[in-house]
Amino acid sequence: MLSNKNYKDIRQKRTSSKFRSHILSRKKFEIEPDEIFLDSKNIPRFELDQLEGRIEKPINKKVFSFLFIFFVIIELMFISRVWSIEISKGEAFTILSENNRLRSVRLFSNRGVIYDRFGNKLSWNDVDSRRYSSEGLSNMLGYIGYPSKRDTEDIEMLYSKEMIGKAGIEKVYNNILSGDAGIKLIETDAHNNIKSESVQKLPVDGGNIYLSVDADFQSELYRYIESLSLEKDFTGGAGIFMDLSSGEVLSIANFPEYDSQVLSSGEPREKINSYLTDQRNPFVDRAVSGIYTPGSIMKLVLAIATLNEKIIDPNKEILSTGSISIPNPFFPDKISVFPDWKAHGLVDMRRALAVSSNVYFYEVGGGFEEIKGLGIDKIGEYSKMFGLGEKTGIDLDNEGVGLIPSPEEKKANSPEGDNIWRIGDTYNASIGQGDFQVTVAQMVKMVSAIATDGVLLTPHLIKKCEGRCGDIDMDKFTGIEKLKIPPEYFKIVKEGMRMAVTDGSAKGLNFSNIKIAAKTGTAEIGSKYVNSWVIGFA
Structure with a gap:
């Protein structure tokens, strides 16, 4: 039996225990204020879907903290911009405002x-x-x-x-x-x-x-090249005359050419458009920028190299029957034929230069039977020695560089074709064919070196300057470089060039009042075009 007092004590303890259990349960499962009335009847008929009748919650303090930090950042950015305008870049903006009136x-x-x-x-x-x-x-x-x-x-x-x-x-x-x-x-x-x-x-x-050119002489040269080009149906032509004592260019003409007056004034537009559509390319300075296959004029360099390397005695004769034949590298049972332009019979070096014998230079360049030949490396070495494969330094823009053939060049430019260097490639290089590419300015520098026994001149057009002349370096045009080749070798080559005028391929230059030494060259470009050359000195 329990007394009333004991019963109350037990009830109070149970109630206290349930209350503690409720508190613990609420901490574990937080009850929102409006959830208290979830089981209540919606007496006021609130639109519950529109959130009517819900108890508002107080705004979290974190929101106020975030807004405070946000406005502080905006304020700092504004102060930084004002500092940049007023202090850091103030002077620049002051100058800018001054420019508004100055x-x-x-x-x-x-x-x-x-x-x-x-x-x-x-x-x-x-x-x-x-x-x-x-x-x-x-x-x-x-x-x-x-x-x-x-x-x-x-x-x-x-x-x-x-x-x-x-x-x-x-x-x-x-x-x-x-x-x-x-x-x-x-x-x-x-x-x-x-x-x-x-x-x-x-x-x-x-x-x-003041330029070194003679304007009247240059105009005459231009008219001659124009007339010859039209007569022979050439696409165009160029010519350079240079003073062998100084490197001063006396004349440098191109055909066809544009009209400086038309381009400077910008009219008439029809004329300018005709220049742009002209397939003969009047904008190309053929004397300086154009690069061409040299043909037989390269035989002058081959002759000097042959003498200096003692490949053959200049008086030794080689028989030209009109061609030279070697085994075909692709078909051993057949032969490869390298033609001369005609059968010249027995020729020594002077005569070979005069009549431009291909067979003679095939043999001294690439070798044949008992003649060892220079080989492509020596041909390249002497070509560079005479200024080929690089700019001459002439004072005109867009000067071309050209190309000296070599095994490396062939391999680089024919990665998928026949890129193996063969004796036939050396034969072609020996007469200025194949991949040889030169400029007219380079050929002037080369032939002037032969005329002066090895003096390499820099062709140039400026003669003097008056007034505001700045820092023109005239020394780069007057400096002299001398090839270390015996003068007697140049003498032999010059005799062959003179013989070409008196009794060879350049007889058209044989005048009674002036003594000229020259060398002609013709390089075939495909089946339709040729490069026709004549170089020399007086």
């Missing part, structure tokens, strides 16, 4: 005049245009035009109205001819009315350049 204007200088060696004007200024003189001079002189992104990265120059040299002498010596532009400051008010003007820097006119 305008800088370029004062163009007068472009320098280009003269020939006798003081005849070739290019000069006439009111607002550039003027050019005589035919046959345009590819050499070039033309002027507005600068493009290919010419300069100077933004101010790109948007100026100052003309610059775009080709030829106008481009090569643009820094001298263009002078220095001046600067004038113009102060304007808010309505763009001029308040004052002040010249900050006076313009300096460009320097005047």
Whole structure:
């Protein structure tokens, strides 16, 4: 039996135990305030789907913390920007605001005049245009035009109205001819009315350049090349005459050529469009930029190399029956035939040069029977010695480099074809065929070295400069390099060249009043075209 007192104690303990159990259960399963009424009847008829009747929760303190940090960051960014504008870059913005009322204007200088060696004007200024003189001079002189992104990265120059040299002498010596532009400051008010003007820097006119060319002689050479090209149905032609004592170019003509006046003025457009569509490429300076297969004029280098390497006595005769035959590398039971242009009979070195015997130079170049031959490496070595395969240094733009054939070159350019160097390749190289590529300027440098017993001259057009001449380095044109080859070897080759004029392939140059030594060359280009050469000296 339990007394009332004991019963109350037991009930109180049970109630206390249930309360503690409820508290623990709530901590484990948190009950939201509005969940208290989940079992209650919706007496006020709230739209529960529209969240009516739900008890609002207090905003979490973390939200206020996040907003506070966000606005602090925005404030710091604003302060940083103000600091950049007012303090860090304040001076730059001040200058910018000053420029809003101070305008800088370029004062163009007068472009320098280009003269020939006798003081005849070739290019000069006439009111607002550039003027050019005589035919046959345009590819050499070039033309002027507005600068493009290919010419300069100077933004101010790109948007100026100052003309610059775009080709030829106008481009090569643009820094001298263009002078220095001046600067004038113009102060304007808010309505763009001029308040004052002040010249900050006076313009300096460009320097005047005297070229080594004879304009009349060059025009005559141009007309001759034009006439011959039209008569023989040649695509075009070029010619260079150079002073053997100095390297000064006396004439450098190209056909066809553009008109410097037309390109500089930009009109008529029809004429310019005709240049662009002309398949003869009048924009190509054939004397400097064009590269061509040399043909038999390379026999001069082969002759010097043969003598210097003692491959054969110059008086020893070789029989030319019209061709030379060797075993075919692909079909051993057959032969490969390398033709001469005719049967010359027995020829020594002088006679071989005079009549341009292919068989003679096949044998001394590539070897045949008891003659060892130079071999392709020696041919390449002496070609480089005479300035082939590299720029001559002539003061015109876009000078070509050319190509000297070699086993390495053949392998690189024929990765999937027949890239093995064979004796036939050496034979072709020995007469300037195959992959040989040269420029007219290189051939002038080469033949001048033969004429001067090994002096390598740098062909150039500038003779002198007046006025603002800058830092022209005339020494690079007057420096002399001498090949270490005995003079008697050059004498033999020059005798062969003279014989070519008196009784050989260059008899058309045999004049009574001038003594000329020359060498001709013809290189076949496919089945349709040929490169026809004549080089020499007087």
